Amino acid sequence: MLTRTLFFLLALFAAFTSATAAPVKPFVFQNQTIKAGSKLSVLLPVTDGKDSTVIPVSVFHGTKKGPVLGIIAGVHGYEYPPIIAAQQFAQTLDPTQLSGTVILVHLANVPAFLGRRLRVNPQDEKNLNRVFPGKADGTITERIAWTLGNDIMARCNYVLDVHAGEANDDLRPYAGYYNYFDTPALSEQGRQMAVALGFPYVIQFGNEPTLTGQPATYCSREAVKRGIPAADIECGRFGMAEAENVALIKQALHNLLVHLHIAEGTPSTNQPYLIKQRTSIESEHTGFFYPQVKAGEFIARGRKLGYITDLFGNPVGDVVSPVKGVVLYMSSTPPISKGQELFSVGHVE
Numbered sequence: 014m015l016t017r018t019l020f021f022l023l024a025l026f027a028a029f030t031s032a033t034a035a036p037v038k039p040f041v042f043q044n045q046t047i048k049a050g051s052k053l054s055v056l057l058p059v060t061d062g063k064d065s066t067v068i069p070v071s072v073f074h075g076t077k078k079g080p081v082l083g084i085i086a087g088v089h090g091y092e093y094p095p096i097i098a099a100q101q102f103a104q105t106l107d108p109t110q111l112s113g114t115v116i117l118v119h120l121a122n123v124p125a126f127l128g129r130r131l132r133v134n135p136q137d138e139k140n141l142n143r144v145f146p147g148k149a150d151g152t153i154t155e156r157i158a159w160t161l162g163n164d165i166m167a168r169c170n171y172v173l174d175v176h177a178g179e180a181n182d183d184l185r186p187y188a189g190y191y192n193y194f195d196t197p198a199l200s201e202q203g204r205q206m207a208v209a210l211g212f213p214y215v216i217q218f219g220n221e222p223t224l225t226g227q228p229a230t231y232c233s234r235e236a237v238k239r240g241i242p243a244a245d246i247e248c249g250r251f252g253m254a255e256a257e258n259v260a261l262i263k264q265a266l267h268n269l270l271v272h273l274h275i276a277e278g279t280p281s282t283n284q285p286y287l288i289k290q291r292t293s294i295e296s297e298h299t300g301f302f303y304p305q306v307k308a309g310e311f312i313a314r315g316r317k318l319g320y321i322t323d324l325f326g327n328p329v330g331d332v333v334s335p336v337k338g339v340v341l342y343m344s345s346t347p348p349i350s351k352g353q354e355l356f357s358v359g360h361v362e
């Protein structure tokens with residue numbers, strides 16, 4: 014009896030090892046073949062006949078089986094910590110140590126980066142993070158979105174989009190994901206990705222019955238629309254490439270690879286605070302804004318957050334918080350126009 018059990022266990026072990034030791038097939042990307050344990054860097058061309066650009070992409074194909082993760086940086090070209098972190102992360106990523114594949118978009122919006130432009134691509138003045146799914150025959154930004162969706166996301170099992178605060182934005186680092194009630198499994202996978210990244214706050218975007226009938230609009234929501242679990246990072250402020258925030262993003266990328274079992278390591282034991290609702294506070298005046306709080310501060314309902322003066326410096330109004338919460342990000346530099354967003358406050362109970 015003992016011999017028979019032993020034989021059975023040995024046979025099981027042999028079957029298991031032969032299954033896991035099966036060679037990993039090459040990954041074909043843009044008609045190029047990437048062998049297991051190697052990487053490929055390519056510039057994806059995008060043109061609308063008038064304007065043109067490239068998207069720098071590196072593909073790391075592991076030696077063991079696993080999922081395909083897409084990491085997208087530089088959708089906004091003035092958000093440097095994600096772009097620098099992606100670049101440094103790519104230098105350290107060893108495909109021979111990976112189980113699965115990482116498709117890393119180093120910089121989605123090269124014209125905005127080189128043109129030092131906030132939010133938009135100077136070629137067509139469009140915000141890449143407002144035009145998804147894009148158009149195959151649209152303007153250059155719409156075609157960048159289309160390329161990201163069809164040439165990158167369509168190849169992925171998971172997608173991460175990385176952002177930061179731009180030149181006027183003070184920001185408290187956080188992760189986020191889309192929560193729609195009719196796709197609970199997809200939302201839950203997004204939540205687990207966002208938690209695993211390791212940031213102290215996780216924001217639920219969406220939080221409504223369904224995404225059906227709405228355009229994707231946003232980069233990571235394009236992935237969700239395609240049924241691909243996705244998460245976001247916001248880390249960095251004032252358009253600065255601060256080493257501390259670059260390091261936080263690199264750690265988050267590593268944490269996500271461990272969470273998805275693409276890389277080995279110790280999973281993050283992060284227990285973030287979940288923010289289910291945010292309030293946006295817009296300016297009622299045009300002129301100069303003098304803030305009296307910083308990103309990350311906890312504020313009570315009715316708290317004075319700052320004041321606005323006219324162009325002569327005469328006070329024209331206070332900015333008061335209608336809710337209790339934490340300042341996730343805020344416009345911290347003097348110029349402000351009526352209707353522009355001053356604060357995003359995450360509700361805390």
Ligand SMILES: [Zn+2]
Pocket residue numbers: 088089092142176177
């Ligand atoms: Zn952004």
